[in-house]
Amino acid sequence: MRKTLYLKFLLAYLIFGFFGFIVVASFGSSMTLEHMKREKADTLYKEATLIANTYASDLYNNEASLETVKTQLDSLSVYLDSTIWIINPSGRMIMDTATPVDLDHPRIIEGFNATETAGSYYTIGTFYDSFEGEMLSVYAPITSNFKVRGYVVIHTAMASLRSTSESLLSISYIILVILFLLSLIILIFFTEMVYLPLRKITEATEQYAAGNLHYEFQVDSEDEIGYLAASLSYMASEIARGEDNQKKFIANVSHDFRSPLTSIKGYLEAMLDGTIPPELHEKYLNIVLNETERLTKLTNSLLTLNNLNTKGMVLEKSDFDVNSIIRNTAASFEGTCQQKHIAIELVLTGEQLPVHADMGKIQQVLYNLMDNAIKFSHSDSVIKIETTEKRNKVFVSVKDSGIGIPKDSLKLIWDRFYKTDLSRGKDKKGTGLGLSITREIIQAHNENINVISTEGVGTEFIFSLPLSEEDDD
Secondary structure, three states: OOOOHHHHHHHHHHHHHHHHHHHHHHHHHHHHHHHHHHHHHHHHHHHHHHHHHOHHHHHHOOOOOHHHHHHHHHHHHHHHOOEEEEEOOOOEEEEEOOOOOOOOOOOEOOOOOHHHHOOOOEEEEOOOOOOOOOEEEEEEEEEEOOEEEEEEEEEEEHHHHHHHHHHHHHHHHHHHHHHHHHOHHHHHHHHHHHHHHHHHHHHHHHHHHOOOOOOOOOOOOOOHHHHHHHHHHHHHHHHHHHHHHHHHHHHHHHHHHHHHHHHHHHHHHHHHOOOOOHHHHHHHHHHHHHHHHHHHHHHHHHHHHHHHHHOOOOOOEEEEEHHHHHHHHHHOOHHHHHHHOOEEEEEOOOOOOEEEEEHHHHHHHHHHHHHHHHHOOOOOOEEEEEEEEEOOEEEEEEEOOOOOOOHHHOOOOOOOOOOOOOOOOOOOOOOOOHHHHHHHHHHHOOOOEEEEEEOOOEEEEEEEEEEOHHHHO
């Protein structure tokens, strides 16, 4: 049987209660009795001292009669619920509140020796076999002219003290039971606030481990457990999203490879079996060549992304003029722009704008962004490329007035092979990897790239680059 955290906590709770009763029963009983014994001894000693200095002293000084002192001490004995003796140092009984005065037959306490108390003012026992039960006996000397004339001894039964002690101990037991029951609140709190949420989290992890990454659970808590549950749920959703993306990635790769391969195979078979006459071979061979170039481009893009994710990107940074790179890249699209009647407007800061980055990688970024802008722009439109300098950064903007990106697709355009529904009709030859590579390159420079787009109005991509330190000097 698996030992759960709840079972351990419950076991600890029961052990705490059990040992609580053991401690109260063992230590509490003895400590309570010892405390009561000392308190009673102190009280009786004060009374014995008072009697020794008043009634007993008057008796030995012949200032009061034996009958008078006996009457007073009998009343005090009832009040104290104790027996009061006056005895001589030799052990001869002068007065006993428990028996009438009998001078003709005095009682002798055999072996009485007040010095045996070793400095203590009380003893516990049968007092030289004078009682059948255990007694607490308190001494107080009667002095006159610096001489001990006798002793006042007060006896009280230990059974009475033990009875009182047990009554107090019973109260302690009742209080302990009440506290034990009240502490159930902690157990209930633990169950509701800790154990049940942990059970949900544990069940969720078991579901995720079994492959059910779409399992949903909820923990309504704003503490660390709630944060753990939210983090676990978010982690599972990200893993599920990753798996979905992986499946989508494989499907897209398969589709993008299968389409040109099908075309290549179909055209070659048609040329071999004579369906396509020899005079048209050159035309269809050019189509086959274009399809192989598309496959090459797709393969190179996949290799580029794979290298970025597994080995990291090795940058060859240098200082170069980003304005010059923009002009050269824009010039490479001159033929395409003429065919679509698209103009490229350059709004560049200064003649030269030096940055510190990997020139080849930044040129690839610019090429991808301009290529996208041209693909999704309308005829007779303008693509604006602008550079600005701010706070030791250079910001490059590529803005078109094309079909735009739907709002729900803005966060997905960086995903591999992702194509919006609006782009599928225009971007037949695209691989869906250009923006993924673009973001990887910019992030490798520890810079940012953002997109602003309105569907049917146009799209603007803005990325930053570090300004060359030589320019700062």
